[in-house]
Amino acid sequence: MDVAVIGLGLIGGSLLRALAAGGHRAIGFDADPATRAMARNAAAQAPADARWEVAKSLRDTLRHADLVAIATPLPAVGGVLDQIAAAGYSGLVTDAVSVKQPVRELVNQRLGWRDGGQRLAGYVGGHPMAGRERAGFAAADADLFRGCAWVLCLDAETDLGDWLTVATLVTELGVRVVPTTAIAHDEAVATVSHVPHLLASALSRAAAVPLAGTLAAGSFRDGTRVASSPPGLIAAMCGGNSGPVLAALDALLAELTLAREALQADDPVAAVGSWAQPGHDVRTSWPRGWSATATIPTHPKDLLALGESGGWLTSISPDRQTATAVRPT
Numbered sequence: 100m101d102v103a104v105i106g107l108g109l110i111g112g113s114l115l116r117a118l119a120a121g122g123h124r125a126i127g128f129d130a131d132p133a134t135r136a137m138a139r140n141a142a143a144q145a146p147a148d149a150r151w152e153v154a155k156s157l158r159d160t161l162r163h164a165d166l167v168a169i170a171t172p173l174p175a176v177g178g179v180l181d182q183i184a185a186a187g188y189s190g191l192v193t194d195a196v197s198v199k200q201p202v203r204e205l206v207n208q209r210l211g212w213r214d215g216g217q218r219l220a221g222y223v224g225g226h227p228m229a230g231r232e233r234a235g236f237a238a239a240d241a242d243l244f245r246g247c248a249w250v251l252c253l254d255a256e257t258d259l260g261d262w263l264t265v266a267t268l269v270t271e272l273g274v275r276v277v278p279t280t281a282i283a284h285d286e287a288v289a290t291v292s293h294v295p296h297l298l299a300s301a302l303s304r305a306a307a308v309p310l311a312g313t314l315a316a317g318s319f320r321d322g323t324r325v326a327s328s329p330p331g332l333i334a335a336m337c338g339g340n341s342g343p344v345l346a347a348l349d350a351l352l353a354e355l356t357l358a359r360e361a362l363q364a365d366d367p368v369a370a371v372g373s374w375a376q377p378g379h380d381v382r383t384s385w386p387r388g389w390s391a392t393a394t395i396p397t398h399p400k401d402l403l404a405l406g407e408s409g410g411w412l413t414s415i416s417p418d419r420q421t422a423t424a425v426r427p428t
């Protein structure tokens with residue numbers, strides 16, 4: 100498949116590398132000339148059968164692309180969609196942005212419609228649940244996505260054929276494809292990704308006490324790792340999902356208030372122990388056990404039921420009628 104990757108930071112760069120390594124024609128573009136030069140130099144050093152291209156302009160990437168993958172931060176997505184629409188691109192668009200409802204709204208506003216009222220290009224919202232605290236093409240890795248959950252949104256507006264095309268491609272990267280809606284995705288990532296970034300930053304901000312730097316060990320290191328992420332990326336993720344993040348933050352603050360009350364109880368040891376028990380139970384029950392694989396029809400109803408139950412897809416059959424699914428036990 101010919102895939103254009105727009106935005107060559109950690110995620111876009113890793114996608115470019117992974118697609119090229121998988122035998123696809125991958126052509127990337129980044130608005131920053133220094134990033135383009137770095138990606139071009141790296142391509143020259145890659146094995147000949149896993150080499151990607153870097154275009155001089157976004158428009159150049161669209162010429163042969165069957166699929167355009169937008170891997171920029173949310174604030175840049177509108178401008179990229181405008182350029183895709185201005186070029187009259189009529190293929191398929193996906194993205195790797197960490198919030199899905201705002202991107203869907205931008206697509207609806209910006210991607211344009213054919214005269215007959217049909218969309219100019221197809222769109223399937225995506226989000227690979229992978230990353231690291233280091234940013235930029237220099238940190239990109241062809242194996243970054245292996246084993247990760249890759250959300251592909253399946254909403255009323257999604258064309259199933261388009262969805263299956265993107266799902267087939269990303270399963271080749273060794274990911275777990277999670278079919279879900281944009282709303283369910285945005286609520287879930289507020290809890291498991293966005294608020295943890297705020298919490299990591301809060302822990303780091305509060306760490307300016309004597310001896311902290313000397314004594315910090317595993318708990319501080321694990322709890323604050325993502326505070327090293329570029330502040331602009333944390334801001335784009337959380338600010339772009341402010342409604343669900345506020346709700347998840349309120350839930351966390353309520354938990355911390357309970358912890359505070361436990362510390363003020365007559366028997367703080369017993370009270371904090373009782374407070375900590377449910378968290379221990381949740382954390383130690385992960386990862387959950389999984390049943391053997393099953394074959395399910397690639398019908399939106401079955402795909403969404405799988406995602407809702409906590410399952411995922413590992414492959415799509417060549418005739419696209421069925422998929423290999425892993426369901427929770």
Ligand SMILES: O=C(O)C(=O)C[C@]1(C(=O)O)C=C[C@@H](O)C=C1
Binds near residue numbers: 293
């Ligand atoms: O591992 C990390 O460093 C990450 O922050 C990855 C992480 C996350 O787990 O929150 C960050 C943002 C992405 O959109 C998905 C995953």
